[in-house]
Amino acid sequence: MNEVAGVSHRPLRITALVKQVPKGDHSGRLDADGRLERAGAVTEMNPWCRRAVAQAVRLAGESGGRSTAVTMGPPAAADVLREAVAWGMDDAVHLSDRALAGSDCLVTARALAATIGTLGATDLILVGASSVDGSTGAVGTMIAELLGLPYVGPVLAVEPEPGDSPAGTPAGEQAVRLRATVQHDDWTESVVVDLPAVVAVAERSCNPCKAPAETWPPEDVVRRISTADLNPGSWGLAGSPTKVAGVRPVELTREPVIFRGTPQVQVSRAIAELRARGCLDELELLTESDEVVPPPGQEQPEVVVLVGPGPEAGIRALVGAAAVLAAGAGGSVTAVRTDGGADAPDLSRWGADAVVTLTSDEPRPAASALAEWMAARSPWAVLGAALPWDREVLARLAVAFGAGLMSDLVSLRVDGTRLTGLKPSGGGTLAEIVSHGLPQIATLRTGMLPLRKPRHSERAPHTVLSVPPDPAIERTDRSSGGEGDALDRAEVVIGVGRGVDPARYAELEPMRVLLGAELAATRKVTDQGWMAHGRQLGITGRSVAPRMYFAIGLSGNLNHLAGASRAGTVLAINTDPAAEIFAHCDVGLVADWQEVMPHLINGLSLLDGLRVRGATAE
16 A cells, blocks of 8 residues: 555556647648648647646556556657656557558547557546647547546546445455546536546646656657557548548638837727727627527437537527528437526527436436437437537547547538538648538537527427436535636637736736726647636637637737637737738737737727726726
8 A cells, every 4th residue: 555645545557648749830731531741740749648647657656556658649659658758657558550540539549448458457547638739638538438437627636545445345456536626617626536537637737747858768668559459440541430521721801901100100090990990889799690590490300419518608609500500401409408507498599499408417427328318319410519518428429329529610511411510720721520420429619600699489398318426426616717608708809928928917907897808818828827728719729709809919820810710800919020910810010019008998998889888997
């Protein structure tokens, strides 16, 4: 037995999954087979995986256990394992086989789960919460479903403690459980989970594994295996139910007007330009659409839409999008809600033709109950928001049906008898994703969807689906950090980059109050801990569609701008006239934001009809 934080428990056997990704911003270009082009790219360990390795080394060391790093990828991916071993991992296993090229999330999860199965008993599987090149966040959950394990994440803190052992358990096999702090967008909760389990590690959970290349051991420390060492399976593109059908550039519809001169002159000219464009009229939600939610259709084909915990505006947009897709296919929408969530009458007006209420929102038993319920109905599609609860439930359903998952889509349309979605893929491109499985399963970024006018509808038929609790997970304290949907429904968003010193954020407060705005940030800002993770916009963050977006002190990285591409008007302030943001804004000011801000606040405060309802200037 070993002592950790004054508590005795047995040594832990830990597996950390790591991934090699392009360093920095990748091009987003795909080859003829729909695979990310990596030739010539500088690569590194995925930033989230660095925390998984660091936690694995710590937990194994403190418990007197053993840690193993596993990756799947081409021969060069062995480098991330060498770095993991240099950091302190005991073993490293590299699954590498040309047959795996082009594997989607589901096939990747199957291959990694099979690889984990070759390692013997494992107490804990640690994964990164996401990846910078794919941003699916689904592989860890799919592995948990394939192995029949609970899943928790992303976690900020995690510590083992003794658990209750069944009668007759050998002394050396004492049960262990983990106590973890789970990070949500703007709140946290304490979770206790029985082992074995899969745990996703948040970026700010600990210092990352970063070992200099000169300290890496030789490649022979890595044990290499291929698909021949696994049970027979269908791998690569051939076995993947979801595929990339093509890549298209993001359409640039803005015509930038860039001003120079003294800050006062620039601001005066910028406000005149915004007024001429009508941007400073009475603010209304850009996402409001003149289209009304389609009327109810035939029962089949059926689109099931998950209505989990989340902002009302996002739920309304998601259900409306499901109704449009169902209408395009000549079918209907069934909304599956968690108890205490959106009301059935509202869901009916927003686009649901029937409503099902789950008696528990624990993701693993909810997915199991839904899989049984869906098997008898054979729905055509299952949709959810790109939020933690929906992602876990849909990832588990994708495994249960072998259907794959189209994740983090910004749009979805009916193309014949199939659905086709678009997803940001880096470098200012959108990947066109299709699914050949049934049902077609997808998560959507609700901030990118329009809010359609509610329809006049009778109350939808309502049934209850019993869901047992999850005996492996206990959720306790929740700590709220604010209003969860405030950023999603903000009419004005002020986005800050690393060009804004966090010590000077208070200087933005007068404009934020004047406009009733919400603050957002680039990934580099949230990586530094200067703003909450839930405030991050971009491919690996949130997507919003405000009336106005103020881009202050940010370079204009396309991966960030993907999260604000539907903003009505973008006003950028940057001292660098060559900054990329000036190619993707409507109005640009080449100046120091600190010199511009007082003039901008003064000029805006003099305008009539500008303030958002409820906002008061100080």
